[in-house]
Amino acid sequence: MKYLVIVVSALLLTACSKPDEVAAELTYTVKTAPFKNYVEAKGELIAANETVISTPVSSRGPQTLAWLLPEYSQVKKGEVIARFDGRVMSKQKRESEFSNQKVSQDLSGKNTEIDTRRKHLGFDMEIVEEEKQFAENFSIDDDRIISKLEILEQAQKVDYLNAKTAYFNWQSAQFNSSAQGELDLLSMQSQQHQSKINMLDGNLSSLEVVAPHDGLLTHSVDWHGEKPRAGQTLWPGQKIAGLPDTSVMQIKLFVKEREAINLQQDQVIEFSLISTPNKTFTGKISKLAPFPKSIKRQDPQKYYEITASIDEQGDHLRPGLKVVANIVADQPAEKLVVPKFSVFADEEGAYVQLKTPSGYSKAPVSLGASNLSHVEIVKGLSKGDVIALVKQEGTL
Numbered sequence: 001m002k003y004l005v006i007v008v009s010a011l012l013l014t015a016c017s018k019p020d021e022v023a024a025e026l027t028y029t030v031k032t033a034p035f036k037n038y039v040e041a042k043g044e045l046i047a048a049n050e051t052v053i054s055t056p057v058s059s060r061g062p063q064t065l066a067w068l069l070p071e072y073s074q075v076k077k078g079e080v081i082a083r084f085d086g087r088v089m090s091k092q093k094r095e096s097e098f099s100n101q102k103v104s105q106d107l108s109g110k111n112t113e114i115d116t117r118r119k120h121l122g123f124d125m126e127i128v129e130e131e132k133q134f135a136e137n138f139s140i141d142d143d144r145i146i147s148k149l150e151i152l153e154q155a156q157k158v159d160y161l162n163a164k165t166a167y168f169n170w171q172s173a174q175f176n177s178s179a180q181g182e183l184d185l186l187s188m189q190s191q192q193h194q195s196k197i198n199m200l201d202g203n204l205s206s207l208e209v210v211a212p213h214d215g216l217l218t219h220s221v222d223w224h225g226e227k228p229r230a231g232q233t234l235w236p237g238q239k240i241a242g243l244p245d246t247s248v249m250q251i252k253l254f255v256k257e258r259e260a261i262n263l264q265q266d267q268v269i270e271f272s273l274i275s276t277p278n279k280t281f282t283g284k285i286s287k288l289a290p291f292p293k294s295i296k297r298q299d300p301q302k303y304y305e306i307t308a309s310i311d312e313q314g315d316h317l318r319p320g321l322k323v324v325a326n327i328v329a330d331q332p333a334e335k336l337v338v339p340k341f342s343v344f345a346d347e348e349g350a351y352v353q354l355k356t357p358s359g360y361s362k363a364p365v366s367l368g369a370s371n372l373s374h375v376e377i378v379k380g381l382s383k384g385d386v387i388a389l390v391k392q393e394g395t396l
Helices: 002-025 087-137 148-204
Strands: 027-029 031-035 038-047 050-054 063-068 080-085 208-210 239-244 249-256 268-273 281-288 302-310 322-328 333-339 344-346 349-356 359-364 366-370 374-379 386-388
Touching: 031 374, 038 239, 063 239, 080 239, 087 148, 249 268, 249 281, 249 322
Parallel strands: none
Antiparallel strands: 027 386, 031 333, 038 249, 038 322, 050 239, 063 080, 080 208, 249 302, 268 281, 268 322, 281 302, 333 374, 344 349, 349 359, 349 386, 366 374
16 A cells, blocks of 8 residues: 555656646747748759750651650760651651642643643634735725725725734733633642652651760750650750750759749859758859749749759769759848747737746737748847747636
8 A cells, every 4th residue: 555655646746747847848948049041942953054955957847756765864976866757747748749740730731721722722813814814905995896885894894803813812812821820820839749848858857866975865844844755746946855964063943933032143052952851062043034934734833943053063963853942042140030830820910928927928029031940030029038839728
């Protein structure tokens, strides 16, 4: 029985002392500390210089990518990097050649038809000219031999033949003009087909893209954040890959539009690789986009694109490695700071729970800059004040 009383007494003492110990752990003494205002960013490593691999500019039309060498492959000069599908173009070429042959036949038939029609007009004009010459040479205008009525009829016949000759001349001119228009139209169609055939010949001759020099192959990313794939339609000159110079690397970062505050060139960046999160690197902003843009399909959120140099280069930095970074938006300075989770808010504004001899009381505060873990207290607290880290019930 004696031992049972001792055990119960020890448990009671432990229970009584535990709340005080927990309370001591859940308080924070307000103090000044070097404060850095960070802006969070995410991105990847890229090379400062690279050789661009693109769809052949000589092709005058879209091409379909049939095959692309896997990303991060080591390539040699002259090695095939990409191959385009030529089946559709070969079919289009055959169709254009057939259409061009058909136009050539139409052109030949039209020339024969025009020559035949021109000959018929020539024969008619010759007959009318002979009739007119005969009427003029053998007309008699002596009223002693024939009557005046017959003389009048002969004159009318000559006038008629002159009018008929003028009509045939007009008809010949109109026919020549119309025939030339039809010939020009067929010639233009033939030229169009031949131009398309020449374009397709050029495309078919450049279906393979080879490496201009040795290097590490990286695939490009379009504004939707997608990389090229087999079956995709690409336009002439569109970038599909690159051969980066890995001796000088830099970072491409994206910052949310609403968080990009006080960013400017030459600001310090602290970043780490996702693959090795325990090691921190530094750099500086070298380029800042003037306006935000979307980086994901069907995502309304916009981001500012930032390019940053890296202070320490090395073989461990390779294109495409993902990074998380903190941009030091303000220079470090001594400020009165508290943990962010120790600040609460209600309809009256922000406040903390200040520890007093009689318990915790609600103390309104004015907040300044903040980073990922702490927030600056501009007004409402003094150095040495003790506040609660978690919300306490029964606040005065």
